[in-house]
Amino acid sequence: MPKSNTPKTYDIYDIYDVQSLAAVDMDWMETSIELIRAKVKKLSKRLEESYGVHSCSFTELETMIDMFQYLALSRNDYHQQQEKAYKEEMDALEGNK
Numbered sequence: 001m002p003k004s005n006t007p008k009t010y011d012i013y014d015i016y017d018v019q020s021l022a023a024v025d026m027d028w029m030e031t032s033i034e035l036i037r038a039k040v041k042k043l044s045k046r047l048e049e050s051y052g053v054h055s056c057s058f059t060e061l062e063t064m065i066d067m068f069q070y071l072a073l074s075r076n077d078y079h080q081q082q083e084k085a086y087k088e089e090m091d092a093l094e095g096n097k
Contacts (some may be wrong), residue, residue: 012093018084023083026076033069040065 042056047053 012086016083016090019079019086020085021074023076023079026072026079029072030069030076033065033072037062037065037069 040061044053044055044058047057048055
């Protein structure tokens with residue numbers, strides 16, 4: 001089957017869907033990071049109580065978790081702003097029909 005060089009076109013509804021999905025995905029990412037943080041904290045406490053492993057042993061891991069959470073929050077904010085902007089544009093288009 002020959003390839004077509006016809007460019008694809010996307011409308012505001014397609015772009016809104018992409019931004020909306022990205023925002024939801026980043027919400028899930030943030031939730032996952034919070035669960036990981038809680039598990040690391042629990043593990044750190046158990047190891048300190050049971051084996052005397054000081055909680056500072058987890059500092060590097062906690063810093064990485066913080067870094068990933070910052071990225072997830074930043075990207076989530078971006079996608080939510082984009083989603084809102086495209087929603088407003090969609091609403092304006094629908095109002096003109």
